[in-house]
Every structure is written in structure tokens, then in C-alpha cells.
Amino acid sequence: MGKAASALRSQEVALERARRFSSKARARCAELGWEIIGVYLVGSRARGDYLAESDVDVVLVVRGVKNVDVITRLEAFKDALEPGIDLRVYDIEEWLSDSSAWIRELRREAVKLE
Numbered sequence: 159m160g161k162a163a164s165a166l167r168s169q170e171v172a173l174e175r176a177r178r179f180s181s182k183a184r185a186r187c188a189e190l191g192w193e194i195i196g197v198y199l200v201g202s203r204a205r206g207d208y209l210a211e212s213d214v215d216v217v218l219v220v221r222g223v224k225n226v227d228v229i230t231r232l233e234a235f236k237d238a239l240e241p242g243i244d245l246r247v248y249d250i251e252e253w254l255s256d257s258s259a260w261i262r263e264l265r266r267e268a269v270k271l272e
Contacts, residue, residue, distance in 0.1 A: 168210040172203055173271075175240050176214050180271055182238035183218055190234060192222035195250050198268035205267050215244045216271075217253075217264060224249040 180197040187194050201215030202208040223231050231247040239245060248261065256262060 162210070165208065165210045168212070169203060169208060172208075172212075172214045172242075173199070175243060176216055176271055179216060179235075179238055179240060179243055179245075183235055186235055186238055187220060187222075190222070192220045195219040195221055195253075197271040198264075199271055200246075200264050200268050201244070204269040213242045213244050216246070217268060218245065218247045219250055219253045220247055221250050223247060224251060 176197075176199055183197070184194055196217075196219040198204070198217040198219070199215065200217050202212045203214055218235070220231075228247075232245060235245060235247070246264075252258070253261060253265065
């Protein structure tokens with residue numbers, strides 16, 4: 159049985175929101191001297207097991223944030239976020255490291271937005 163029409167439409171809307179956020183995040187990174195390496199959709203919307211009300215989990219992989227604490231990373235993008243977007247920001251070294259089972263799982267399910 160396929161997804162309900164409302165869930166499918168919610169996915170289209172979610173992807174539009176994620177892409178809008180990505181564009182704003184790129185501009186913000188340019189202001190801060192950070193470089194976006196990748197923007198990924200993760201979670202239920204990436205795996206395909208989302209519901210119409212599921213949030214949009216986005217991972218930004220950024221060069222230049224290795225020594226920046228998690229709160230500061232998130233605050234840098236607060237004006238670009240829309241309701242329902244759950245953001246994670248990782249340095250490229252963190253993203254590629256195999257030391258975190260959590261990040262390995264995110265990489266496994268990640269769908270590159272751009």
C-alpha cells in the first residue's frame with residue numbers, strides 16, 4: 159500500500175522548505191567564512207517512513223566549525239530556520255569519522271539535497 163496523498167504532498171512541502179533553508183544557510187556560511195560541504199536530509203523523510211506531520215531533519219556538513227560549540231553552530235542558523243526543521247551541524251571531520259555510531263547511522267540514511 160502506498161503513501162496517502164497528504165503524506166506525499168507533505169514530502170514535497172518538506173523538500174521545498176529544506177531547499178529554502180539550504181539556500182539561506184549557504185548565504186549565512188559565506189558571511190561567517192564557513193564552507194558548506196553538503197546539505198543532507200536524514201531521518202524519516204530520508205528513509206521514506208515519514209508521516210504527514212513528520213519534521214524535516216537536515217544535516218549541514220561545514221568546514222570551519224570544528225572548534226565551534228554545538229549551541230553556537232545552531233544559533234548561527236536560527237534566522238534561516240523554519241518551524242519543523244530540525245538541524246544538526248557537523249564539521250567535515252566529524253561527519254567522516256567512524257568514531258560515532260550516531261553519525262555513521264546518519265550518513266547511511268542521508269540523502270544529499272545539493
